[in-house]
Every structure is written in structure tokens, then in C-alpha cells.
Amino acid sequence: MSDRTVVITGAGNGLGAEIARCAVEAGWIVGVLDRDIEAASRVAASLGDHAIALGADTTDEAQVEGALDVFAAGVGRPAPDGIVCNAGIVRFGPLLDLDASDWRAVVDVNLSGTFLSARAYARRVIGAEQPGAIVTVTSMNGVAAGPNAGAYGATKAGIARLTTQMALEWGPLGIRANAVAPGLIDAGMSEPIYADPEIRRLRSERVPVGRLGTGADVASVVLFLLSAEASYVNGTELLVDGGVTGSVISSLPRPLSVDSVGLGEQTPGSSRDR
Ligand SMILES: NC(=O)c1ccc[n+]([C@@H]2O[C@H](COP(=O)([O-])OP(=O)(O)OC[C@H]3O[C@@H](n4cnc5c(N)ncnc54)[C@H](O)[C@@H]3O)[C@@H](O)[C@H]2O)c1
Numbered sequence: 001m002s003d004r005t006v007v008i009t010g011a012g013n014g015l016g017a018e019i020a021r022c023a024v025e026a027g028w029i030v031g032v033l034d035r036d037i038e039a040a041s042r043v044a045a046s047l048g049d050h051a052i053a054l055g056a057d058t059t060d061e062a063q064v065e066g067a068l069d070v071f072a073a074g075v076g077r078p079a080p081d082g083i084v085c086n087a088g089i090v091r092f093g094p095l096l097d098l099d100a101s102d103w104r105a106v107v108d109v110n111l112s113g114t115f116l117s118a119r120a121y122a123r124r125v126i127g128a129e130q131p132g133a134i135v136t137v138t139s140m141n142g143v144a145a146g147p148n149a150g151a152y153g154a155t156k157a158g159i160a161r162l163t164t165q166m167a168l169e170w171g172p173l174g175i176r177a178n179a180v181a182p183g184l185i186d187a188g189m190s191e192p193i194y195a196d197p198e199i200r201r202l203r204s205e206r207v208p209v210g211r212l213g214t215g216a217d218v219a220s221v222v223l224f225l226l227s228a229e230a231s232y233v234n235g236t237e238l239l240v241d242g243g244v245t246g247s248v249i250s251s252l253p254r255p256l257s258v259d260s261v262g263l264g265e266q267t268p269g270s271s272r273d274r
Pocket of ligand 1: 010011035057086109113139181182183186188191
């Protein structure tokens with residue numbers, strides 16, 4: 001059993017709660033941070049004495065600082081070994097009709113909340129003169145646009161770039177920063193989507209590995225990026241999507257054989273695969 005410590009934001013429900021559960025199982029002491037303190041307390045209580053509930057809204061820097069103070073007092077160390085910036089929200093709707101307050105709420109929680117919690121963590125780690133690891137949670141929606149995603153995809157793409165910026169600026173100070181981009185995950189905020197069996201079937205069929213992802217699929221990659229095994233991984237975004245984001249061309253029509261297509265333009269050594 002190790003005594004590595006990690007704070008996970010948005011861990012009162014969904015993916016964050018599952019990452020917390022897997023982290024405790026792997027021997028981590030976990031700070032279960034959520035703006036819904038009752039949810040955080042429920043999750044922490046279910047994980048026994050290896051978890052501490054922390055109430056904080058990640059869009060409020062002072063609240064994040066306060067939560068990190070509580071965790072530090074609880075584990076007896078100034079800074080955790082890692083932070084998972086997982087807290088996120090979505091407000092679906094077509095851009096033409098999207099309410100500006102929905103746009104701002106998503107930008108505030110997803111992008112600003114990730115920045116403020118990661119920076120509060122980084123300052124503490126640098127002050128403690130210890131190494132650190134940040135894992136942000138993006139989405140396949142930050143890599144490819146999806147219908148009615150509103151500000152969601154833009155914030156996730158923003159988090160990915162923010163993660164490379166943190167990797168660049170804080171890598172020399174001993175802090176690695178990487179992103180995990182979940183795909184079609186049967187948990188958390190997507191649960192209402194998969195309550196419809198037809199949507200569930202259609203979406204599962206589109207994933208090259210033939211199934212929806214689980215919270216545990218995401219958690220194992222998060223834990224890898226936090227670990228010493230990933231000590232040379234910095235500034236990357238890892239898709240955990242069963243291959244669905246990269247399979248977009250599969251929806252385009254193409255003849256079964258391409259041997260007869262475009263032969264007139266072939267030059268020696270050129271590819272026939274289009
Ligand atoms: N579930 C999916 O299908 C999926 C897919 C791709 C990416 N993601 C990402 O994974 C992360 C977790 O999503 P989820 O599905 O578990 O969502 P969820 O809604 O089930 O859980 C999110 C948790 O974050 C908390 N939270 C929201 N705003 C907060 C804030 N400002 N401060 C502190 N806590 C806050 C909520 O109270 C909630 O407990 C999000 O960043 C989401 O964008 C989820």
C-alpha cells in the first residue's frame with residue numbers, strides 16, 4: 001500500500017467518483033472535491049479512511065485553496081502528489097439559440113475552473129519543492145465537433161491547449177501535465193443519453209471496439225498518467241474512446257474496391273488509399 005495522495009475535482013458523482021474509487025483501490029489517499037459537499041461526503045464515506053471529502057467550487061480560487069488546506073491538514077503534507085481536474089458541466093443546444101448565460105457557465109466551470117484548480121495546486125507543489133502531476137479531463141468533443149454541443153467542445157479544446165501550456169511552463173519546475181479525453185462513456189453526465197436503448201445500441205455499434213466506455217476505463221488511464229510509469233509523459237492528450245473519434249471516415253461512402261478509382265492520376269509510388 002503506497003501513501004501517494006491525490007485530489008480529484010468533481011468527484012462527488014460520475015467519472016470523478018469512479019476515478020476516486022479506483023485510486024483508493026490502487027493505494028492512493030484521495031481528496032474527493034466537489035461543490036456539492038453532500039455528494040463528496042457520500043463518496044468519501046463509501047471509500048473509508050483513505051478518502052477525505054472537500055467542499056469547493058473550482059471557479060472560486062479561494063475555495064480551492066481552502067480545500068487544499070483541509071486536505072493538507074488531513075494527510076499531514078503541504079501538497080498532494082497529484083490533482084485530477086475533472087469537474088465539468090455541459091449545456092446542450094444549437095449555437096444559434098444558445099443562451100449566453102449557458103455559454104458563460106460552461107466556460108467558467110470547464111476552462112476557468114480547470115485553470116484555477118491546477119494553478120492553486122501547482123503553486124502549492126512548487127512551494128513545497130516536490131514533484132507533481134496534473135491530469136485534466138477533456139473530451140472527444142474537444143477533438144471533433146458534435147451536434148448541439150454548445151460551448152462544451154470549445155472549452156475541452158481549450159483545456160487541451162491549457163494543458164500543453166502548463167506542461168511547458170511547469171515541466172521545468174517538476175510538474176507534469178497531461179489530459180485524458182473520454183469518448184462515449186456510459187456514466188455520469190451521459191447517463192440520460194444511454195437511458196434510451198436505441199441510442200445506446202446505435203452509439204455502441206459505432207465504436208470500433210464494439211462497446212461504450214466505463215468510468216473504470218477512464219480511471220485506469222488517469223492513474224497511469226499520475227504514476228511514475230508516466231514520468232516522461234508531459235503535455236499529451238490521450239483519447240480513451242475505443243477508437244471512435246478517429247473512425248469518422250467510416251461514415252463516408254466508399255466503393256468496396258478502390259483499385260479502379262483515380263488510376264489515371266497514379267504516379268509511381270503514390271498511394272491508392274484515399
Ligand atoms: N460522462 C461522459 O460521457 C464524459 C465524456 C467525456 C468527458 N467527460 C468529462 O468528465 C468529467 C466528469 O463528468 P461526469 O460525466 O462525471 O459528470 P457528472 O455531472 O456526473 O459529475 C460532475 C461532478 O462535478 C461537480 N462539479 C460541477 N461543477 C463543479 C465546480 N465548479 N466545482 C466543483 N465541482 C463541480 C458536480 O457537482 C458533479 O458532482 C467532465 O469534465 C466531463 O466533461 C464526461
